[in-house]
Amino acid sequence: MIARFVVRRAAALAVTLLIASVAIYGALFLSPGDPATLLVGGGKEPSPRLLAEIHRQYHLDEPFPASYWRWLTGMLRGDAGQSLSYQDSVTHLLGARIGNTLLLIAYAALLIVTFGVALGALAALRGEWADTVVTVLSTTFMAVPVFVMAVLLTWGFAVRLGWFPAYGSGTGFTDRLEHLTLPALALAASWLAYVAQVSRAAIRAELVSEHVQTARSRGIKESRIVRKHILRNAAAPIVSVSGVAVAGLIAGSSIVEQAFGLNGVGALLIQSAAKQDLAVVQALALLTVVAFALINTAVDVLSAALDHRLPPGGSR
Amino acid sequence: MSAYQSVPAAGGRLPLGRVRALARGQGVPIAAGTVVALVVLAAVFAPLLAPYDPNAVDPLAVSQGSSAAHWLGTDDTGRDILSRLLYGARPSLLAPALITLTAGLAGTALAVSAAWLGGWYDRVVSAFLDLVFGFPGLVLAVVGAAVFGAGLDIAVITLSLAYLPYIARVVRSAALRERALPYVSALGLLGLSGRRICLRHLLPNLLPLVLVQATTSFGYTMLDVAAFSFIGLGTQPPTAEWGLMVANGAPGIIAGQPEQSLYAGLVIVVFVIACNLLGSGLSRRLLGEDR
Numbered sequence: 001m002i003a004r005f006v007v008r009r010a011a012a013l014a015v016t017l018l019i020a021s022v023a024i025y026g027a028l029f030l031s032p033g034d035p036a037t038l039l040v041g042g043g044k045e046p047s048p049r050l051l052a053e054i055h056r057q058y059h060l061d062e063p064f065p066a067s068y069w070r071w072l073t074g075m076l077r078g079d080a081g082q083s084l085s086y087q088d089s090v091t092h093l094l095g096a097r098i099g100n101t102l103l104l105i106a107y108a109a110l111l112i113v114t115f116g117v118a119l120g121a122l123a124a125l126r127g128e129w130a131d132t133v134v135t136v137l138s139t140t141f142m143a144v145p146v147f148v149m150a151v152l153l154t155w156g157f158a159v160r161l162g163w164f165p166a167y168g169s170g171t172g173f174t175d176r177l178e179h180l181t182l183p184a185l186a187l188a189a190s191w192l193a194y195v196a197q198v199s200r201a202a203i204r205a206e207l208v209s210e211h212v213q214t215a216r217s218r219g220i221k222e223s224r225i226v227r228k229h230i231l232r233n234a235a236a237p238i239v240s241v242s243g244v245a246v247a248g249l250i251a252g253s254s255i256v257e258q259a260f261g262l263n264g265v266g267a268l269l270i271q272s273a274a275k276q277d278l279a280v281v282q283a284l285a286l287l288t289v290v291a292f293a294l295i296n297t298a299v300d301v302l303s304a305a306l307d308h309r310l311p312p313g314g315s316r
Numbered sequence: 317m318s319a320y321q322s323v324p325a326a327g328g329r330l331p332l333g334r335v336r337a338l339a340r341g342q343g344v345p346i347a348a349g350t351v352v353a354l355v356v357l358a359a360v361f362a363p364l365l366a367p368y369d370p371n372a373v374d375p376l377a378v379s380q381g382s383s384a385a386h387w388l389g390t391d392d393t394g395r396d397i398l399s400r401l402l403y404g405a406r407p408s409l410l411a412p413a414l415i416t417l418t419a420g421l422a423g424t425a426l427a428v429s430a431a432w433l434g435g436w437y438d439r440v441v442s443a444f445l446d447l448v449f450g451f452p453g454l455v456l457a458v459v460g461a462a463v464f465g466a467g468l469d470i471a472v473i474t475l476s477l478a479y480l481p482y483i484a485r486v487v488r489s490a491a492l493r494e495r496a497l498p499y500v501s502a503l504g505l506l507g508l509s510g511r512r513i514c515l516r517h518l519l520p521n522l523l524p525l526v527l528v529q530a531t532t533s534f535g536y537t538m539l540d541v542a543a544f545s546f547i548g549l550g551t552q553p554p555t556a557e558w559g560l561m562v563a564n565g566a567p568g569i570i571a572g573q574p575e576q577s578l579y580a581g582l583v584i585v586v587f588v589i590a591c592n593l594l595g596s597g598l599s600r601r602l603l604g605e606d607r
Contacts, residue, residue: 016450024459031463038463143589145539147546148581151562155574166570251452258547259566269455270547273462281462288455296450 005304013297020289021075024282025068035060038278040084057082071282080283085275090283093268100169101264103176105253107184108191109246116192116245117238120199124207125226134200138193146252150186150259157182167261183260187252191245198241202234209233236306243299247292345597351590355583359405366399370556379573389575392568397561397576401583404556408584411472411550412537418476419537420530423483428522431491432514442488445481453478453540461549468551471544475537483529490525494518524602531598535591542584558584 123134158166170179254266374394542559565576
């Protein structure tokens with residue numbers, strides 16, 4: 001059963017990525033002028049000689065399927081072309097920045113999963129004031145966008161308290177972590193609140209379920225019930241929503257990197273979009289969509305696998 | 317939730333109908349709706365309300381705190397922050413409104429036609445919606461800005477596409493359920509055309525759901541538009557817009573002048589919370605469910 005599901009999801013993923021890559025490459029030809037001007041970047045009119053050179057280099061005069069195929073196979077080989085506005089190969093630009101972005105996303109994901117689930121469990125199991133505090137705070141935090149959170153954290157923790165640096169990427173591991181703390185918090189905040197709410201709801205649903213009541217009536221210790229009967233069964237929705245959150249971090253990371261002046265892939269995407277340097281934008285957009293779709297598919301498969309182990313009729 | 321419940325009850329003597337509505341737990345949606353309405357009114361009447369021209373630079377009053385002349389202070393070029401917040405409400409609300417309207421109309425049309433016609437058309441529409449759903453909206457907008465140049469217009473077009481599935485997927489499954497109800501086949505037996513059944517009977521019954529989805533989406537599109545302007549690809553200076561104001565004020569934060577960013581950020585957050593609460597209130601009222 002699960003194998004068939006995995007195959008079906010993988011096929012859907014392949015089709016999605018194929019169509020997405022056609023759309024991303026095709027964007028080049030949507031613009032009213034010569035597509036080559038978008039590969040020069042800078043938004044200004046380049047010399048005819050340079051344009052002819054770009055036409056030759058990117059095979060723009062070939063039919064669309066042929067030039068698309070060259071582009072796609074180039075991407076798969078790790079050759080994403082040249083950025084003329086950065087005077088560098090796209091792969092090199094990407095390689096210099098991907099570490100910062102991955103560290104940022106991993107940091108934020110860690111915060112979301114640990115504190116989100118812990119706060120949700122606290123609210124559901126302790127109840128009373130803990131429940132009220134977590135519910136009110138998470139409702140508020142869910143409405144605070146990443147860039148406003150970035151401003152609030154910079155003002156509070158970097159300017160007023162001076163605990164963390166406000167800007168830049170830092171060098172060396174501990175310095176980088178210190179520079180990434182506020183960005184990771186800004187990125188994580190609203191998703192953390194969301195995961196806390198979903199965890200709370202999932203655990204509360206298990207608390208009143210029949211199998212937990214049965215376990216209680218059999219005299220099993222409460223701590224064991226919480227571990228073996230409640231948390232294990234509440235895992236499926238929590239894993240699924242945590243995965244959605246991590247996928248969401250990919251899109252949000254560009255805003256955070258821009259806000260905190262981090263030298264990452266997301267900031268590069270935004271800056272090259274502003275310069276209309278399409279060689280960079282296409283490569284990064286493809287990378288983002290691939291990562292987004294891969295995580296979403298992995299989460300679907302994982303939660304299906306978790307669900308599979310549940311007894312029939314067990315609540316989700 | 318309880319933090320908001322006390323707000324409208326403090327209004328003193330209210331008409332009887334109003335009191336009954338509050339007693340039925342409508343306090344939160346009414347307060348949220350009032351906030352939304354006030355912000356919309358502020359946007360419409362910005363020229364009457366704003367004490368200054370939003371783009372008037374005053375070199376003698378740069379980066380001031382709040383005072384009698386400038387209630388919320390001035391920005392780094394001496395422009396009045398209150399006036400810019402009021403004028404800024406216009407693009408900040410208009411762009412999300414256009415996106416929600418486009419995505420709502422096109423999404424509903426696609427959803428109802430797909431549910432009604434079924435077959436290969438339905439499969440194509442569903443596959444298209446799934447595809448768009450798998451694309452992060454902001455990335456779509458960034459690619460659009462890279463091709464056509466930065467601006468709010470490109471954000472409206474790309475985000476309309478990105479929000480299409482949020483409305484269409486929900487409406488399609490509701491339309492499928494509705495279509496299976498006996499009254500629809502009865503209307504068919506009476507000889508009504510498919511188009512007439514869709515437009516006169518299915519659509520009115522689906523309207524509450526569309527309204528609820530649109531209200532909630534409005535808050536999120538507003539966040540996306542503001543984020544897009546914040547990163548410099550949406551509204552271009554010197555136009556006043558909330559997301560852009562947060563970005564404009566950012567350098568001032570380190571210098572100890574966080575007012576512009578904080579006020580603009582606060583306005584965004586309050587408005588989005590109001591939209592979300594209004595959406596869930598409408599949902600409870602119109603659809604009888606929590607979401």
